[in-house]
Amino acid sequence: MTRIITKRRLVIAALAATALSAGLAIPYALPHGAAQASDPAKAPAGVPVSVAVIEKRNAPVWDEFSGRLEAIERVELRSRVAGAIQAVHFREGALVKEGALLITIDPAPYQAEVDRTQAQVTA
Template sequence: SATPATVAAVDSQNVLLWEEFSGRFEAVERVELRPRVPGAIESIHFREGSLVKKGDLLFIIDPAPYIAEVEKA
């Protein structure tokens, strides 16, 4: 004997798959920046998390104490 089955019409439509996850991103590599000279930072030229490359200007340290030492010498 046959098994009864239901039939439905196929409707074609675009479907947007959306999933939400809670979490956070963390860099694969971290770098600690340390100046070679002491001084007050005048300005910062990057944003935390941004990509930087060799030679990029990152900070400007107040040059006044160094200029004074040169003039004194």
């Protein structure tokens, strides 16, 4: 039985609080007097404001920042053998396909070594 009385008291208190807040809000919701709104002579004076002429023109859009950029991905080119570079077959920053010829190394020292070892085999 105490639960029913407690619930009943809670409902009554909630209704009373709602009625009280509605009663306090009504004066603020209504206009402050019909006589004041209809009498233009008693209206408050306007506030002076500054005006400007609007003209169309291009506005530059850029930002300047100081800093340093670093790529997320890096590529290191290394040859399998040592030697002097004879030709470069790509431009820096250009996209290259996998397996494409990038650099030609001078073949003269390697050809001389092949000739020497072949001469040893035949001798």
